[in-house]
Amino acid sequence: MTTATVRRTPADKHDDRRRALADSALRTLGELGYARASLREIANNSEFSHGVVHYYFHDKLELIVYCVRQYKATCVHRYDGVVADSTTPEGLVAAFADKLVETIVEEAPMHRLWYDLRSQSMFEADLREAVLGIDQTLEDMIWRVVSTYAELSGRAPAMTPHVAYGVLDGLFQQALLGHLCEQEGVLDGLRTQVRDLMPMVLLPAQSR
Amino acid sequence: MTTATVRRTPADKHDDRRRALADSALRTLGELGYARASLREIANNSEFSHGVVHYYFHDKLELIVYCVRQYKATCVHRYDGVVADSTTPEGLVAAFADKLVETIVEEAPMHRLWYDLRSQSMFEADLREAVLGIDQTLEDMIWRVVSTYAELSGRAPAMTPHVAYGVLDGLFQQALLGHLCEQEGVLDGLRTQVRDLMPMVLLPAQSR
DNA sequence: GACTTTTCTGGACAACCGTCAAGATTTCTC
DNA sequence: GAGAAATCTTGACGGTTGTCCAGAAAAGTC
CATH class of the missing domain: 1.10.357.10 (Tetracycline Repressor, domain 2)
Incomplete structure (x- = not known):
């Protein structure tokens, strides 16, 4: 707990989860594009349920922007x-x-x-x-x-x-x-x- | 009727109508884009009703392609x-x-x-x-x-x-x-x- | 191990979509 | 001007969408 190496605050876990969700969302988005990729389809192609999206993201737009930002940040x-x-x-x-x-x-x-x-x-x-x-x-x-x-x-x-x-x-x-x-x-x-x-x-x- | 100058076959009128419909559709498409421009919205911003679209075009895709082809042909x-x-x-x-x-x-x-x-x-x-x-x-x-x-x-x-x-x-x-x-x-x-x-x-x- | 907090599920909702078709209306034909 | 053909209107249909929410489940806390 007090070790500085692995410091996992709740905020970190939250961010990890957002990243994981965005990661699988990117697969569906890359296949269907912005308009035709529904939140249900994105959730179906992932380990999450469709409702959880609104727990980690305010709306669809925030999710998509987060996804593309995440991808582009690496590339x-x-x-x-x-x-x-x-x-x-x-x-x-x-x-x-x-x-x-x-x-x-x-x-x-x-x-x-x-x-x-x-x-x-x-x-x-x-x-x-x-x-x-x-x-x-x-x-x-x-x-x-x-x-x-x-x-x-x-x-x-x-x-x-x-x-x-x-x-x-x-x-x-x-x-x-x-x-x-x-x-x-x-x-x-x-x-x-x-x-x-x-x-x-x-x-x-x-x-x- | 037999004058060669003004020869209006039914097919010509049909094409004219398609062009007119495409013309007003282009306004809405240019404003909303491909995905968000619904046939109802396109029809609302025109002199036509929403059902008439399927009389002149097989489906939405054919309308949009026709529209862009028409615009690009002139430009x-x-x-x-x-x-x-x-x-x-x-x-x-x-x-x-x-x-x-x-x-x-x-x-x-x-x-x-x-x-x-x-x-x-x-x-x-x-x-x-x-x-x-x-x-x-x-x-x-x-x-x-x-x-x-x-x-x-x-x-x-x-x-x-x-x-x-x-x-x-x-x-x-x-x-x-x-x-x-x-x-x-x-x-x-x-x-x-x-x-x-x-x-x-x-x-x-x-x-x- | 009880309590709180966070995380997640699955269903419900209202709105909107493309498509279709039955019937009204207009235009054409003779 | 009667009948036929075309053009158009209107409403309905099944399906999908983003969003929200009540409650289940899990994780964290003491």
């Missing part, structure tokens, strides 16, 4: 390893492109959920604060890649973090849709697109 | 004037950027509806055919701008039509969200972004 570090391990600009671009493709394959339901939520925020004002916050962390994530790439190349970025994120996000979204539509070659296409595009996000090498 | 020619009237590369880019900003301001509900539908198509397989078709026409639209810009510049495009569309669509989507969130400066930001980015979609001028 903003997806490219940290790429950034840390790369020693050449070409190597970084290749590793970055591979990682992009990997996450499309392995986490397509989570990504489409994110784009679903972001689209909904254009209609629902209550979603905007959360969406803008998450979007900013993703922009920062991309910028860590771009700025490291610039350093390794000895060149300066040719665009702002905002533009770099917008451009790459556009390509990513396009590839995600293509992948879900089972179009041939979209994944290799994305890899090629990123490799070709990345040099353009930097200014030409200075001749001196 | 794919939004930049045709820009392309036709421009005589210099700089003029084309400026006119293109202005037009992008203009449509964000004037048709934000329609654009968010399109992004909503495209996101939903990642969950609903029945939507994908229509979405991919529309996406292709938008890609063609953008490519008409880019290829004309290339010709006026005497330079070659540095990327495929697909990539050019993906990149610009990413920026556009970002600006649309920012505009709807009433962020300051997003519109001028988009204008600047497009002016700065467009030169990068072409290869450097050949020195000879």
